[in-house]
Amino acid sequence: MKLEESAIFEKIPIEDTTIENTTSLQPIISVRNLTKVFGQNWERALELHSSGRTKDEIYEETGSTLALDDVSFDVIPGETFVLMGLSGSGKSTLLRCINRLIEPTEGEILLDGEDIVGMGQEELRETRRSKLGMIFQSFALLPHKTVLDNVAFGLEIQGVPAEERHTKAEEVLQMVGLGGYGGSMPDELSGGMKQRVGLARALTSDPDILLMDEAFSALDPLIRRDMQDELLDLQQRLGKTIIFVTHDLDEALKLGDRIALMKDGAIVQVGTPEEILTNPENAYVEKFVADVDLTRVLTASEVMRRPEPVAQCTAGPRVALHLMEEHDIPGIFVITRQRMLRGRVTLDAAAEAVKKGKQLADILITDVPIVAPDASLSDIISLIVESPYPVAVVDDTGRLRGVISRGAILAALARKGEDVNATA
Numbered sequence: 001m002k003l004e005e006s007a008i009f010e011k012i013p014i015e016d017t018t019i020e021n022t023t024s025l026q027p028i029i030s031v032r033n034l035t036k037v038f039g040q041n042w043e044r045a046l047e048l049h050s051s052g053r054t055k056d057e058i059y060e061e062t063g064s065t066l067a068l069d070d071v072s073f074d075v076i077p078g079e080t081f082v083l084m085g086l087s088g089s090g091k092s093t094l095l096r097c098i099n100r101l102i103e104p105t106e107g108e109i110l111l112d113g114e115d116i117v118g119m120g121q122e123e124l125r126e127t128r129r130s131k132l133g134m135i136f137q138s139f140a141l142l143p144h145k146t147v148l149d150n151v152a153f154g155l156e157i158q159g160v161p162a163e164e165r166h167t168k169a170e171e172v173l174q175m176v177g178l179g180g181y182g183g184s185m186p187d188e189l190s191g192g193m194k195q196r197v198g199l200a201r202a203l204t205s206d207p208d209i210l211l212m213d214e215a216f217s218a219l220d221p222l223i224r225r226d227m228q229d230e231l232l233d234l235q236q237r238l239g240k241t242i243i244f245v246t247h248d249l250d251e252a253l254k255l256g257d258r259i260a261l262m263k264d265g266a267i268v269q270v271g272t273p274e275e276i277l278t279n280p281e282n283a284y285v286e287k288f289v290a291d292v293d294l295t296r297v298l299t300a301s302e303v304m305r306r307p308e309p310v311a312q313c314t315a316g317p318r319v320a321l322h323l324m325e326e327h328d329i330p331g332i333f334v335i336t337r338q339r340m341l342r343g344r345v346t347l348d349a350a351a352e353a354v355k356k357g358k359q360l361a362d363i364l365i366t367d368v369p370i371v372a373p374d375a376s377l378s379d380i381i382s383l384i385v386e387s388p389y390p391v392a393v394v395d396d397t398g399r400l401r402g403v404i405s406r407g408a409i410l411a412a413l414a415r416k417g418e419d420v421n422a423t424a
């Protein structure tokens, strides 16, 4: 009898929580065949490229650098899309082409269907202002202005009156956890706080898209982790589309709904963190992800068993006992009519209850450990190992999504390990 089978449930419609619904949405950004050559001799560089020369050969002959090589991808509204790759792979160039801080050599970048590459200066300025916010690694704060004025600077340039822009700036400072710091000067702040100011500044004009270039790379590891959590939280609250550049795989796996891995100016794979890890499309990706600790990537929802039948708490001990005997299992979870998890009943306790005429409620074990579907395995593994019973995975509306036992963890790790090895 397997421990993970000790839960039976009524058929609960399982809603897939992946981004499957969003794939039918129109992309907010579509990059098509984007190429960037730095240097005068770009036409010759492109000729050499189409005749099969490498980036280094092209540079040797022309002095020009092929920084982006026919890049195409879509970004879906509300997702965090991470551009990841080693130094020099073209991440920053790609990000800066999106707001045209760098002019692409060839290709299209559609923002909500409009090609930013073809825009004139006025239209470009308006698009940048209303749709795009940028956050830099170096914070790029104005040292002689207060935090409030730094945050309000974009609005000041647009001619927004002082009172209105300060009210807005104060509001976004609150949003990033810096309420009350408006009067401080940038050099009075820690690195993490400075980057919060950078984030606030980008949010003042309420852009749809945030472009973040190695935004947390200059921060100490602990502060960096805090900022990543803060960004995930903000993202959940505000639903912005984020394009996030990083060379750090852990950061990419933590923040990305999808990740594009870049090499020599080209995208070598786009996929969810799980896809990149468990299904690397080529040897380069495989090598890139070889040392990843799977427990930090897998979440509770990927390891849990999806529940099948449920015992309602109105059912009584006789029904519970019947279900357990019928399915040859030692225990069941019990839920209310609203599908909230109430607790767990063991076979022995149910038999006892029937004998003594007790009710189901009298024998419920209610301190069943509960974890959230998106909890990482590394955070919950000790809880699961120490729990005498399977742990319940419950979403934030209280719905029981599944159960995890010790065996399920080992099975999931073995499965993922096999998947990774099978592609080797």
Ligand SMILES: Nc1ncnc2c1ncn2[C@@H]1O[C@H](COP(=O)(O)OP(=O)(O)OP(=O)(O)O)[C@@H](O)[C@H]1O
Pocket (backbone or CB within 6 Å): 038, 039, 065, 066, 067, 085, 086, 087, 088, 089, 090, 091, 092, 093, 094, 247
């Ligand atoms: N202004 C420039 N002039 C000439 N070459 C450039 C320029 N900016 C970038 N490059 C070159 O383009 C290529 C891609 O650089 P890019 O900065 O986009 O890479 P990256 O992946 O962001 O790396 P890093 O993390 O080091 O910034 C590199 O070969 C780089 O040397």
